[in-house]
Structures are given as structure tokens and as C-alpha cells.
Amino acid sequence: MSKEHWKNKIQIVDDFESDTASLSVNSMGVYFKFIEENKVIVHFKPLNEVFDTTIFNSNHGVLLNFERELIDEDDIEYALDVMFLFNKYPELEIKDAKEVVLLRQIINLIKDEFYSELASYIMLKTLLKVLLLHLIRSQKDDFLKQDLHQKRVFQFLELMEANFLNETNTHFYAEEIGMSTKRLNQILKEKLNLTAKQIIQQRQITEAKRRLIKSEISTKELAFDLGFSSMSSFSRFFKQYVGVSPSGFKKQH
Incomplete structure (x- = not known):
């Protein structure tokens, strides 16, 4: 590169x-x-x-x-x-x-x-x-001294990595781990200073950047692959985090 x-x-x-x-x-x-x-x-x-x-x-x-x-x-x-x-x-x-x-x-x-x-x-x-x-x-x-909360964070991140393309709702992850969404967000805020939604969104951005750079995928295809209902909603989301549109980012790289 x-x-x-x-x-x-x-x-x-x-x-x-x-x-x-x-x-x-x-x-x-x-x-x-x-x-x-x-x-x-x-x-x-x-x-x-x-x-x-x-x-x-x-x-x-x-x-x-x-x-x-x-x-x-x-x-x-x-x-x-x-x-x-x-x-x-x-x-x-x-x-x-x-x-x-x-x-x-x-x-x-x-x-x-x-x-x-x-x-x-x-x-x-x-x-x-x-x-x-x-x-x-x-x-x-x-x-080395992993407390229960830290293990919950590991559980969430492992689940998110396997499911973030299809599941972006915090409730799904909280239910899989066996706790309320409020409690899950409390633990994540304590350990990582981020909510579940923020972590999922950051992972979506990382994946979007990776695919825009390394593949020929269209913005429309990428939007639906990442679980967005429309290309326009994905473009607004991407620009909010990255500062440029998906197509603009792809041109830069």
C-alpha cells in the first residue's frame, strides 16, 4: 500500500x-x-x-x-x-x-x-x-484479573463481530448475553466509555471503509450489506462519521 x-x-x-x-x-x-x-x-x-x-x-x-x-x-x-x-x-x-x-x-x-x-x-x-x-x-x-463485567464486554464484542452485519439493535445483544439493554450499556460505558450502539456504529464504519477501499462494491450494495434501509440513510450516516460521502471516500483511496 x-x-x-x-x-x-x-x-x-x-x-x-x-x-x-x-x-x-x-x-x-x-x-x-x-x-x-x-x-x-x-x-x-x-x-x-x-x-x-x-x-x-x-x-x-x-x-x-x-x-x-x-x-x-x-x-x-x-x-x-x-x-x-x-x-x-x-x-x-x-x-x-x-x-x-x-x-x-x-x-x-x-x-x-x-x-x-x-x-x-x-x-x-x-x-x-x-x-x-x-x-x-x-x-x-x-x-489478568478479569471481573465479570469485563467478561461481559468480551461476550458483547464477540457477538457483535459475528452478527453486526445483520443485527444492529442493542436489545438483540443484551438478550443473547442475558441482561437488560440498560445494564449492558452501563457495563460498556464503564469499561469502554461507549454504548452498544456507538460500538456497533464504529464497527460499521470500519467495515464500510475496508470494503470501499478493497472491493468494487457499489454504495447501494454496501448500504444494504450493512443493514441500512436505503442508500441515502447510509450515506448520511457515513458522512456524519467520516466527513465525506462513501463515493468521496472511495475516490480519495
Whole structure:
């Protein structure tokens, strides 16, 4: 995949300023503020949120913004761990010298690849995954201690992945899991800061983007494949989230 096709999926900014824009409403952000040789503070920006501008009191940091689809293309457990990390830990302090050195090395590899004339999307995506998995591993104890609510989140995401093309009603998933829609949304908001409907809609957008880029499907066919009653309702939905129409997005890619 040429750089022209993926340059809007990931963004790296050195000497970050607070008015640097996110990629889109579907983007996630992580800001590394290196305080000293053996200390780094990591700030996370979940989907549909913004960074607290008070964290940018110095410009000695590195910002990574990336589209959600970069994690959605992998296995569901990894995607859930990333979303859980971003929503549970708005700020993470790492003071182990070896950990800080390793983080610097991974970030430098990402930067080297990103700025290279021969930059590879697959390489960047892989390095980003290494970085995120490293941050997840630093909180390993919390992820290993799965409470009942976290297991419910796994259940919902697994059901959604298998059924989102045909089922977009929250009631279906709540009934399959064995709870009320209100309770399901409470659990999802607690763990992922999103409702079931929002998660399903984000998954629809990711799937729509993937098909528009990788296949010759028409907008009308895609609309009905994703469960929309008309092409116009799908186009309005897509433009609301992405900022351009499905046909406009396809032309861009």
C-alpha cells in the first residue's frame, strides 16, 4: 500500500502543541512526555474525546494519533485490550529505567519508519502494535484479573463481530448475553466509555471503509450489506462519521 493511501491513518508529531488536530472522530491518541532519563508520563486520548490541554505545559514529547481501524484489523482480544487501556488509564507513569529505554527505542523505530521514503504501512502497523502491547503488558495484572463485567464486554464484542452485519439493535445483544439493554450499556460505558450502539456504529464504519477501499462494491450494495434501509440513510450516516460521502471516500483511496 502506497504512503498516499495510508498517510491519513496515522500521525506523528514531535514538539507537540495543544492545537494539533486529531485525525478524525474515529482516531485515538497517545502522548509520551519524557520527564527525565528514567521517567515518562503517557497520556491517552480515547475515541471521540480530546486531550486535556493542561498536559502540554512543555513541548518535549511525542504524539501518535491513529485511526481505530488499525487495531480493528487484528484480533478482537487485542482491540479490546487497547480500548480498555485507553479508557481506564488517562495517564500512566512509568519510572522503571529499562522500561523507559525500551519505549524510547520503539518510538524511534516508529518515527524512523514513518519518515522514511520507503515507509511501509504493514511495518508501521506492526510497530504500533508492539508499542501498544508493551503498554498493555505494563498493566498486566489488571488485565489478568478479569471481573465479570469485563467478561461481559468480551461476550458483547464477540457477538457483535459475528452478527453486526445483520443485527444492529442493542436489545438483540443484551438478550443473547442475558441482561437488560440498560445494564449492558452501563457495563460498556464503564469499561469502554461507549454504548452498544456507538460500538456497533464504529464497527460499521470500519467495515464500510475496508470494503470501499478493497472491493468494487457499489454504495447501494454496501448500504444494504450493512443493514441500512436505503442508500441515502447510509450515506448520511457515513458522512456524519467520516466527513465525506462513501463515493468521496472511495475516490480519495
